[in-house]
Amino acid sequence: MALLPSRVKFRKSQRGSRKGTASRGNKLDYGEFGLQTLDRGWVKNNQIEACRVAITRFLKRKGRVFIRIFPHKPVTARPPETRMGKGKGAPEFWVAVVLPGHMLFEVSGVNEATAREACRLAANKLGIRTRFVSRTSTNA
Amino acid sequence: MANILELTAQTRELSGSSSVRRMRKEGQVPAVVYGSKTKNANLKVSTKTVTQLLKESASENVLVNLQIDGTKTQLALIQKVQHDHLKGGILHIDFHAVDMNEPIHATVPVEVVGDAEGVKAGGQLDLMLHVLEVHCLPKDLPEKIVVDVTHVGQAQGVHVKDLKLPEGVSVHLDGEVLILSITEPRVVETPAQAAAAAPKAAAKK
Numbered sequence: 615m616a617l618l619p620s621r622v623k624f625r626k627s628q629r630g631s632r633k634g635t636a637s638r639g640n641k642l643d644y645g646e647f648g649l650q651t652l653d654r655g656w657v658k659n660n661q662i663e664a665c666r667v668a669i670t671r672f673l674k675r676k677g678r679v680f681i682r683i684f685p686h687k688p689v690t691a692r693p694p695e696t697r698m699g700k701g702k703g704a705p706e707f708w709v710a711v712v713l714p715g716h717m718l719f720e721v722s723g724v725n726e727a728t729a730r731e732a733c734r735l736a737a738n739k740l741g742i743r744t745r746f747v748s749r750t751s752t753n754a
Numbered sequence: 755m756a757n758i759l760e761l762t763a764q765t766r767e768l769s770g771s772s773s774v775r776r777m778r779k780e781g782q783v784p785a786v787v788y789g790s791k792t793k794n795a796n797l798k799v800s801t802k803t804v805t806q807l808l809k810e811s812a813s814e815n816v817l818v819n820l821q822i823d824g825t826k827t828q829l830a831l832i833q834k835v836q837h838d839h840l841k842g843g844i845l846h847i848d849f850h851a852v853d854m855n856e857p858i859h860a861t862v863p864v865e866v867v868g869d870a871e872g873v874k875a876g877g878q879l880d881l882m883l884h885v886l887e888v889h890c891l892p893k894d895l896p897e898k899i900v901v902d903v904t905h906v907g908q909a910q911g912v913h914v915k916d917l918k919l920p921e922g923v924s925v926h927l928d929g930e931v932l933i934l935s936i937t938e939p940r941v942v943e944t945p946a947q948a949a950a951a952a953p954k955a956a957a958k959k
Contacts, residue, residue: 635839635840636839640839641839646881652840675939676878677878678878678880714840715839715840722880722881723878723879723880749884751842
């Protein structure tokens with residue numbers, strides 16, 4: 615089941631700004647290894663789920679996975695072949711806004727080679743550039 | 755006994771974003787030294803030296819003997835290192851001037867050693883606290899806190915009260931705070947369950 619908010623105050627939102635780099639959520643907080651984004655963009659909730667499945671399947675019940683992003687933002691879409699007007703479209707999916715530096719996923723309890731491969735598989739599910747980080751590389 | 759490293763620093767007159775940006779390009783890291791008994795001073799240190807120093811140490815909270823302009827010597831704790839979270843370079847360093855006879859607070863990494871019994875039995879080791887804040891005299895500052903997990907079984911953990919801290923070192927956390935735990939393995943499919951599931955899968959086809 616893909617992530618989505620349980621309750622929201624407003625059903626539809628504007629596109630918002632994606633300027634700057636991540637000032638929070640840019641460090642390894644829970645695991646020993648992580649996947650950090652280098653690009654800015656929207657990550658859909660089904661992409662997050664695909665990454666989670668890719669990592670957990672590769673780890674084969676070992677280790678732990680931490681998802682550091684959440685799709686708070688609703689995105690609307692208009693049905694195809696509709697004329698202009700008649701208001702904003704219906705909410706279609708949810709996205710997480712990510713800025714360069716955001717830690718997307720963290721992994722713990724496995725060795726570096728396993729974590730690196732799991733993160734590589736997860737990165738293939740995303741449309742943004744990412745990099746693998748570890749506590750030793752960041753001296754965190 | 756804490757390892758005290760030598761580091762040379764120069765006082766700097768310039769401050770402000772454009773000046774420090776130029777300084778970083780020239781291979782210098784802006785820094786500041788402060789303390790209850792010393793006057794604040796803006797400093798600069800060599801990027802190469804400080805990167806090497808941090809690379810060789812277990813954590814970023816290390817004691818250094820600052821030689822300022824080759825005239826003054828000041829014992830200081832590296833209080834904070836600001837990193838560029840994308841490029842990884844060092845942006846700024848805070849040095850906290852300390853007295854050898856006054857206790858300090860510092861964060862020390864936790865290192866897990868040994869093969870736990872619980873892990874051998876299929877459990878999963880979860881490290882909750884990667885760093886610990888310790889309170890001690892500068893001379894007693896440990897490089898890391900070593901936690902031996904050899905005798906930790908499944909569904910057991912190591913709490914703060916179980917730690918064997920070096921003499922003169924205390925931790926400002928409740929004794930019941932969990933540092934690591936070994937959780938039981940998740941439900942593994944047994945051959946009997948697999949056999950029961952097989953006819954259902956065949957029936958679907």
